Amino acid sequence: METDTIRRREKQTGWLLIAPALLILAFVFLYPIGRAFWLSLFTQNLGTQLEPVFSGFNNYARMFGDGRFWYSLWNTSVFTTISISLELVFGMTFALVLNQAFWGRGFARTAALIPWALPTAVMGLAWAWIFNDQYGVVNDLLFRLGIINEAITWLGEPTRAMFSLVVADVWKTTPFIALILLAGLQSISSDLYEAHAIDGATPIQSFRQITLPLLAPQILIALLFRFAQSFGVFDLIQVMTGGGPAGSTEMVSIYIYATVRRYLDFGYGAALVTVTFLLLIIAVAIAAFFLSKSRINISGER
Amino acid sequence: MTTMPTTFLKSLNWKKVLLWTGVIFLVLFCLAPLLWQVLTSLKTNDAIAKLPTVYFPNSQQLTLDHYLILGGKFLRYMLNSAFVSFTSTLICLAVGAPAAYTLARLKIPGEQIILACVLVVSLFPYVLLFLGLLELVKFFGLGNNYLSLIIPYTAINLPLTILVLRSFFQQLPKDLEDSARIDGYNTLQMLLQIVLPMTIPALVTTGILAFIFAWNEFIFALTFITRDTLQTIPIAISKIGGASAFEIPYGPIAAATILGTLPLVILVLIFQQRIVQGITAGAVKG
Amino acid sequence: MAQLKLQNLRKQFAPNVVPVKDISLTVDDGEFLTLLGPSGCGKSTLLRLIAGLEQPTAGQVVVGENNLTHIPPGDRNMAMVFQSYALYPHMTVAANIATSLKIRKTPPGEIQQRVHTVADTLGLSHLLDRKPGQLSGGQRQRVALARALVRNPEVFLLDEPLSNLDALLREQVREELKELFEKQNKPVVYVTHDQTEAMTLSSQVAVLLDGLIQQLDPPSRIYTHPANKFVAGFVGSPQMNLLALECQGDRAILGDFSLPLPSFSPQPSGIDIGIRPEDLSLATEDDKITVQGSVSLVEHFGRELLVSVKIKGSHHTLRILINPDLQWEKEDIKLAVNPHRIHWFDEKTGDRLNP
Numbered sequence: 001m002e003t004d005t006i007r008r009r010e011k012q013t014g015w016l017l018i019a020p021a022l023l024i025l026a027f028v029f030l031y032p033i034g035r036a037f038w039l040s041l042f043t044q045n046l047g048t049q050l051e052p053v054f055s056g057f058n059n060y061a062r063m064f065g066d067g068r069f070w071y072s073l074w075n076t077s078v079f080t081t082i083s084i085s086l087e088l089v090f091g092m093t094f095a096l097v098l099n100q101a102f103w104g105r106g107f108a109r110t111a112a113l114i115p116w117a118l119p120t121a122v123m124g125l126a127w128a129w130i131f132n133d134q135y136g137v138v139n140d141l142l143f144r145l146g147i148i149n150e151a152i153t154w155l156g157e158p159t160r161a162m163f164s165l166v167v168a169d170v171w172k173t174t175p176f177i178a179l180i181l182l183a184g185l186q187s188i189s190s191d192l193y194e195a196h197a198i199d200g201a202t203p204i205q206s207f208r209q210i211t212l213p214l215l216a217p218q219i220l221i222a223l224l225f226r227f228a229q230s231f232g233v234f235d236l237i238q239v240m241t242g243g244g245p246a247g248s249t250e251m252v253s254i255y256i257y258a259t260v261r262r263y264l265d266f267g268y269g270a271a272l273v274t275v276t277f278l279l280l281i282i283a284v285a286i287a288a289f290f291l292s293k294s295r296i297n298i299s300g301e302r
Numbered sequence: 303m304t305t306m307p308t309t310f311l312k313s314l315n316w317k318k319v320l321l322w323t324g325v326i327f328l329v330l331f332c333l334a335p336l337l338w339q340v341l342t343s344l345k346t347n348d349a350i351a352k353l354p355t356v357y358f359p360n361s362q363q364l365t366l367d368h369y370l371i372l373g374g375k376f377l378r379y380m381l382n383s384a385f386v387s388f389t390s391t392l393i394c395l396a397v398g399a400p401a402a403y404t405l406a407r408l409k410i411p412g413e414q415i416i417l418a419c420v421l422v423v424s425l426f427p428y429v430l431l432f433l434g435l436l437e438l439v440k441f442f443g444l445g446n447n448y449l450s451l452i453i454p455y456t457a458i459n460l461p462l463t464i465l466v467l468r469s470f471f472q473q474l475p476k477d478l479e480d481s482a483r484i485d486g487y488n489t490l491q492m493l494l495q496i497v498l499p500m501t502i503p504a505l506v507t508t509g510i511l512a513f514i515f516a517w518n519e520f521i522f523a524l525t526f527i528t529r530d531t532l533q534t535i536p537i538a539i540s541k542i543g544g545a546s547a548f549e550i551p552y553g554p555i556a557a558a559t560i561l562g563t564l565p566l567v568i569l570v571l572i573f574q575q576r577i578v579q580g581i582t583a584g585a586v587k588g
Numbered sequence: 589m590a591q592l593k594l595q596n597l598r599k600q601f602a603p604n605v606v607p608v609k610d611i612s613l614t615v616d617d618g619e620f621l622t623l624l625g626p627s628g629c630g631k632s633t634l635l636r637l638i639a640g641l642e643q644p645t646a647g648q649v650v651v652g653e654n655n656l657t658h659i660p661p662g663d664r665n666m667a668m669v670f671q672s673y674a675l676y677p678h679m680t681v682a683a684n685i686a687t688s689l690k691i692r693k694t695p696p697g698e699i700q701q702r703v704h705t706v707a708d709t710l711g712l713s714h715l716l717d718r719k720p721g722q723l724s725g726g727q728r729q730r731v732a733l734a735r736a737l738v739r740n741p742e743v744f745l746l747d748e749p750l751s752n753l754d755a756l757l758r759e760q761v762r763e764e765l766k767e768l769f770e771k772q773n774k775p776v777v778y779v780t781h782d783q784t785e786a787m788t789l790s791s792q793v794a795v796l797l798d799g800l801i802q803q804l805d806p807p808s809r810i811y812t813h814p815a816n817k818f819v820a821g822f823v824g825s826p827q828m829n830l831l832a833l834e835c836q837g838d839r840a841i842l843g844d845f846s847l848p849l850p851s852f853s854p855q856p857s858g859i860d861i862g863i864r865p866e867d868l869s870l871a872t873e874d875d876k877i878t879v880q881g882s883v884s885l886v887e888h889f890g891r892e893l894l895v896s897v898k899i900k901g902s903h904h905t906l907r908i909l910i911n912p913d914l915q916w917e918k919e920d921i922k923l924a925v926n927p928h929r930i931h932w933f934d935e936k937t938g939d940r941l942n943p
Contacts (some may be wrong), residue, residue, distance in 0.1 A: 004639065005451050005643070005658045006643050006658070006661075007643055008410075008659075010408055010489060011408065011409070011410055011411075013408065013488075013489040013490065014408030014410040014489075015401060015402040015404075015410060017400035017401060017404045017489075017490075017493070018400065018401040018404040018407070018410070018416070020397045020400075020401070021398055021400070021401035021464065022401070022416070023459055024453065024456055024457045024460060025420070025423060025457055025460055025461075027418075027438070027453070027457070027543060028431065028435065028453065028454050028456075028457030028458070029423045029426055029431065030423075031434055031438070032430070032432075032433060032434020032435050032438075033426070033430065033434065034429040034432070035433075035437065036430070036433060036434055039433075048491070054452070081538065090331075093324060093328075094324075094328050095420065096324070097321065097324035097325055097328055100321055102321060102322075102325060106331055106574070107329075108328055109574060109578065110570060110571060110574045111328065111329045111332045111333050112328060112332050113331060113570045113574060113577060114332050114336060114567065114570060115332050115335075116581075117563075117566045117569070117570045117577070118336070118513055118518070118563050118565070118566060118567075119517065119520070119535065119536045119562070119563065119566075120518065120520065120536075121518075121520040121536040121537075121539070121540050122535070122536055122539050122558075122559050122562060122563060123335065123336075123559075124540075125539065125540060125555055125559065126335050126336070126338070126339050126556070126559055127335060127344065128340060129338075129339075129552050129555070129556070132552075134351075134353075135351055135355065135552075136352065137338055137355055140353075140354055140355035143354065143454075144354070154556060168528045171331065171332075171335060174336060175330075175332065176581065179578055179582055180581070180582060182582075184583035190568050203643055224425070225425070228425035228426070228427065229427065231427060231429065232427020232428065232429050233427075233519050234427070234428070234429045234520070235520040235521065235536070238520075238524075238540075250470035253427065253429035256429055256430075256433075256487075257432070257521070259428060260432075260436070261434050261525070266433070267511070269433055270433060271432055273429075273430050276427075276430060277426075277430050280425070280427070280430075281422075282425075282508055282537070284422065284425055284511075293399040332648055425679065450745060460738075474761075475670045475672055475674070477670045477671070477673075477674035478674045478676065480636075480639075480641050480668075480670070480674065481668065481676075482669045482676075482687075483640075483661045483662055484639055484640075484641070484643060484661045484662065484664075484666065484688075485661070485662065485687050485688040485691055485694060485735075486662030486663070486688055486691040488660075488662070488663065491691075496676055497778035499678040500677060500678055
């Protein structure tokens with residue numbers, strides 16, 4: 001292979017072409033994570049005049065006793081679980097609808113892109129307005145339907161605030177799941193359904209025995225992406241509730257941001273970043289494992 | 303004998319009803335919040351605060367004041383966002399396309415590892431990055447400098463750009479590149495003069511996605527840019543609410559929302575097909 | 589004067605993947621060499637090695653006095669026509685033809701003049717402003733040819749350039765190609781799996797299998813004197829009858845019949861024979877060597893009938909081309925074998941035994 005000068009030159013060009021991208025990625029993704037690992041071993045806050053002082057695993061020990069951290073982790077888990085489950089159900093419904101031929105399908109597809117394309121922070125404000133306790137349209141509609149007879153404070157009460165956030169998040173990200181599932185649906189040959197129908201299967205049976213198994217990779221991919229995004233959800237919470245009322249919607253991300261920006265506790269913030277990162281990586285690794293397994297299953301069946 | 307066709311007809315109708323219920327729900331669900339902001343932005347303050355809620359305002363209840371109140375400052379924010387998004391998109395394509403080409407064709411060692419890293423990195427929530435980036439921004443003195451946004455925006459869009467373009471490059475017939483080599487192009491000339499011109503549709507697709515993501519980014523813009531005149535749309539709009547302590551100015555927020563998202567809505571309307579392609583290519587092919 | 593010389597070329601991708609094992613040959617100016625073989629025989633890899641698109645693991649590519657083995661493809665002054673034509677879809681026909689000249693910094697005036705000359709020759713002048721997408725398959729093929737010709741290269745390489753054309757056009761273009769390259773007076777290497785193209789176009793044919801040259805000869809000799817069983821079976825349509833027979837003394841046993849062996853020493857215990865279907869005929873009274881059998885299949889081949897005959901007393905079948913006007917017995921057909929037209933192959937190596 002030494003003699004393969006052309007190949008060698010090509011490889012050199014290859015490294016040259018990819019180097020800028022790798023450099024930027026390393027700067028923006030790897031450095032901050034690595035830096036957080038390092039910084040998490042120091043105490044650097046107002047108590048140390050913002051100078052880093054080595055403190056070993058003190059920050060992690062502190063985390064164990066930090067009720068606010070565990071509460072935020074719980075909130076994040078609740079938010080993530082509920083919103084992703086709902087998004088999956090809605091996303092599947094939308095995908096099935098968009099997979100049908102009907103007049104105006106192009107319009108429906110465009111409409112479905114709108115929530116995905118708009119800035120979360122801005123539309124969070126729109127949802128806060130919709131859930132407004134005095135003039136909000138949700139309260140008004142519930143009045144008119146006779147379901148309530150006095151105004152409900154949606155964002156001022158823990159459970160309802162969480163509910164409102166979930167609704168806004170489902171609105172924002174269902175289209176993404178729907179589009180990925182739609183791509184999966186379109187790749188399933190209609191022959192399979194016809195053969196199954198000739199075998200006497202009902203549409204519901206077909207859905208369970210053909211659609212769901214063949215869609216497994218897309219479902220897992222959508223779940224993977226959504227899990228990572230949802231676990232780090234920030235914009236929506238920041239503009240809609242700011243983590244309130246009384247920390248009942250405070251997610252890990254909001255807590256990290258407050259620790260660094262408001263309390264200027266950089267060392268502890270770095271420890272929070274590190275732990276969140278590790279939790280995320282573990283979850284992603286598990287998902288990736290199932291993903292590779294499902295892909296093998298599918299190809300094995302064919 | 304007549305029951306057969308009737309039940310058949312019934313089942314057909316039932317399916318249609320279900321489908322159209324789904325379609326109407328989908329469209330309403332997706333558009334209602336935005337339409338509500340449109341309506342709010344056009345109502346006078348009195349109409350906004352009127353109970354029960356006004357859904358069909360009369361002519362006295364309609365106004366453009368909320369738009370006018372935003373003034374020239376808002377135009378500035380729009381330009382800020384446009385500049386940052388556009389620049390970072392261009393850099394992202396300029397840096398991402400060669401990288402994608404390397405990963406598609408040039409067979410460097412460690413290709414699979416690089417690909418896996420690119421994929422994993424695209425899953426990192428930005429909140430895990432801002433602390434380290436904040437230090438870098440301070441170190442290089444980039445606070446209140448657009449570079450502190452352009453570089454991270456380039457980076458967050460790189461994984462998708464690389465994955466989508468790579469899959470496009472792989473689909474190009476290899477003969478063309480062989481032919482170009484025999485014609486005497488070197489790798490760089492070939493990339494610029496043969497490969498990229500044939501990839502323009504893919505470049506447009508990924509460019510649109512990158513532009514949208516950059517336009518919408520919140521946490522970096524919130525952290526690294528503190529000077530009012532430099533702010534981007536998402537920050538500027540979210541700060542309108544904080545301006546008055548007593549009453550949140552819903553009208554101006556709604557008007558700002560409409561103006562601030564108009565470029566995105568236009569992009570979606572024009573490039574609907576391409577955007578869908580880009581999203582699915584990025585997620586599924588990776 | 590340029591001569592293309594390949595010396596002991598070898599290409600190894602992986603320990604078990606060796607598409608080109610050890611190939612040496614020369615192609616002189618004006619010679620038209622066809623690399624013929626089934627898919628996977630290494631013919632395309634060999635062409636890519638010559639072009640410089642792949643680097644050989646061992647061996648050399650030499651043109652004239654210059655060793656080009658480590659020279660990048662663009663600096664080799666070779667032109668290649670691809671099976672897919674590989675036209676740049678975003679460039680006009682004129683730009684497509686001109687690219688290689690532009691890269692070499694040829695003066696614009698000269699480029700224009702050369703492009704027009706070539707376009708004239710190939711009847712493309714009225715298409716110069718079109719994009720490849722607006723051309724028919726035949727026109728695209730011409731543009732690909734024009735792109736190769738305009739460079740005035742030292743060597744022409746063609747990779748199945750006719751296989752994307754429909755059958756009728758293919759025959760016509762084949763003739764044009766022959767004329768065109770005869771005028772160029774340069775070494776031409778042509779890859780195909782189609783034996784008709786190989787036979788009609790070439791001055792030399794190299795039959796390839798498993799990365800090795802099985803036979804390198806003019807087309808007529810490839811047909812009349814196949815060097816081994818593989819070449820015998822690969823070249824010729826309908827395929828040559830190939831039978832593995834036992835020998836007794838100086839005769840090879842075919843069912844109830846026998847064929848006289850040429851004088852081999854030592855006499856083999858078994859032998860492979862090949863007889864082309866057209867070298868068998870319906871036996872008349874005068875024929876000395878005959879076999880008998882029953883007809884198992886009759887296929888219409890247009891001008892002739894291809895009749896499969898199961899030989900009496902054996903499991904062997906001989907296929908024979910018969911003029912449809914002749915009369916013959918279905919149950920008991922008698923065939924004459926011309927002993928001079930029998931090809932004898934070693935039963936172990938498959939190599940040709942008779943001169």
